[in-house]
Amino acid sequence: MYSQGLNGQNLDVNETPEFLAAFQARIDADEKIEPNDPMPAAYRKTLIRQIGQHAHSEIVGMLPEANWITRAPTLRRKTALLAKVQDEGGHGLYLYSAAETLGVSREAMTEELLSGKAKYSSIFNYPTLSWADMGAIGWLVDGAAIMNQVPLCRCSYGPYARAMIRVCKEESFHQRQGYELMISLCNGTAAQKAMAQDSLNRWWWPSLMMFGPSDSDSQHSDQSTAWKIKRFTNDELRQKFVDATVKQADHLGLSIPDPDLVWNETKNDGQGGYDFGDIDWDEFWKVVKGHGPMNKDRIAARKQAWEEGAWVREAALAYAEKQKQQTAQQVTA
Ligand code: FAQ
Numbered sequence: 001m002y003s004q005g006l007n008g009q010n011l012d013v014n015e016t017p018e019f020l021a022a023f024q025a026r027i028d029a030d031e032k033i034e035p036n037d038p039m040p041a042a043y044r045k046t047l048i049r050q051i052g053q054h055a056h057s058e059i060v061g062m063l064p065e066a067n068w069i070t071r072a073p074t075l076r077r078k079t080a081l082l083a084k085v086q087d088e089g090g091h092g093l094y095l096y097s098a099a100e101t102l103g104v105s106r107e108a109m110t111e112e113l114l115s116g117k118a119k120y121s122s123i124f125n126y127p128t129l130s131w132a133d134m135g136a137i138g139w140l141v142d143g144a145a146i147m148n149q150v151p152l153c154r155c156s157y158g159p160y161a162r163a164m165i166r167v168c169k170e171e172s173f174h175q176r177q178g179y180e181l182m183i184s185l186c187n188g189t190a191a192q193k194a195m196a197q198d199s200l201n202r203w204w205w206p207s208l209m210m211f212g213p214s215d216s217d218s219q220h221s222d223q224s225t226a227w228k229i230k231r232f233t234n235d236e237l238r239q240k241f242v243d244a245t246v247k248q249a250d251h252l253g254l255s256i257p258d259p260d261l262v263w264n265e266t267k268n269d270g271q272g273g274y275d276f277g278d279i280d281w282d283e284f285w286k287v288v289k290g291h292g293p294m295n296k297d298r299i300a301a302r303k304q305a306w307e308e309g310a311w312v313r314e315a316a317l318a319y320a321e322k323q324k325q326q327t328a329q330q331v332t333a
Pocket residue numbers: 049050053054055057058061062088119120121122123137141142145148209210211212213217218219220221224234288
């Protein structure tokens with residue numbers, strides 16, 4: 001999507017108080033920051049961290065669903081799932097490209113993922129045990145991803161914001177295919193409906209954890225909000241997700257696995273919203289730190305893909321070199 005020729009031309013900036021004030025003024029005026037614009041080192045670092053983690057989440061996120069492609073019950077479902085997983089690979093590519101414009105290489109980001117240094121979304125460290133999980137992932141995981149990512153379309157960093165516009169359009173299809181799958185199961189046999197309920201039971205709490213730690217424990221939120229990378233806090237987005245999703249569960253005739261879930265008329269400045277139970281933050285941090293049910297399998301699968309793809313990268317580099325030599329010969333001829 002972006003030429004690597006755009007990569008960080010102005011990496012070294014003298015961060016005087018005047019420079020920092022002028023940079024913040026551009027952010028406050030809702031100007032987009034572009035790859036070759038001077039920017040504070042910490043702004044660059046924050047974006048590389050977040051966009052890199054986001055890219056890793058997309059390509060690790062392909063794994064739980066890819067597991068079910070060969071077992072999809074109909075050709076229609078198989079085609080849709082295949083296209084969805086392929087879209088996720090594409091999202092990873094847009095995001096790695098956006099991160100590369102900040103002066104980091106794809107190899108360096110991959111190395112961080114495979115060594116366990118870089119994080120990726122906690123949600124992808126849970127197993128996909130039944131076909132209904134394909135519905136629950138589309139409905140809940142893509143639903144949560146959209147809630148988080150629509151505001152990122154207005155992020156201050158141009159390449160990230162623009163990548164998010166296309167990603168969100170595709171995520172909407174993903175969410176709808178997941179919800180439609182849940183509708184089919186809920187309108188099916190009692191066993192199918194029970195499968196859908198079991199899936200909701202297992203994916204509900206991990207989906208709420210996708211939004212990150214509560215605001216009081218979110219170390220990056222304040223600065224990222226000041227830089228308009230984040231437009232809403234983790235808790236604000238989590239609340240919006242709960243308020244939107246409970247009604248969708250009602251429509252399916254499924255129960256949210258939270259005995260403390262209750263409508264509260266005073267929430268959201270009097271517009272009403274749901275109170276919900278406590279999130280198990282011990283579980284969240286355990287998964288984030290690499291000890292979830294599937295962390296080891298996910299990283300092993302990414303390592304295998306990287307190693308098995310070595311010949312493709314080598315062939316592409318050899319081809320590029322050959323093209324370069326041919327062009328050089330034509331110029332001198
Ligand atoms: N999992 O200070 P904060 C998708 C880390 S895409 C793991 O609040 P921040 C599409 C956080 O990185 C899903 N780690 O951090 C799809 C930080 O660690 P660090 C991914 C988490 O950045 C659907 C530390 O905790 N989406 O699903 C998580 O301000 C279906 C402190 O947290 C994005 O990446 C977590 N859930 O806010 C694909 C969206 N939460 O870096 C396939 C972009 C927090 O200091 C199938 N990212 N951490 O070591 C964001 O919006 C933000 O980075 C947040 C975290 C909101 C995730």
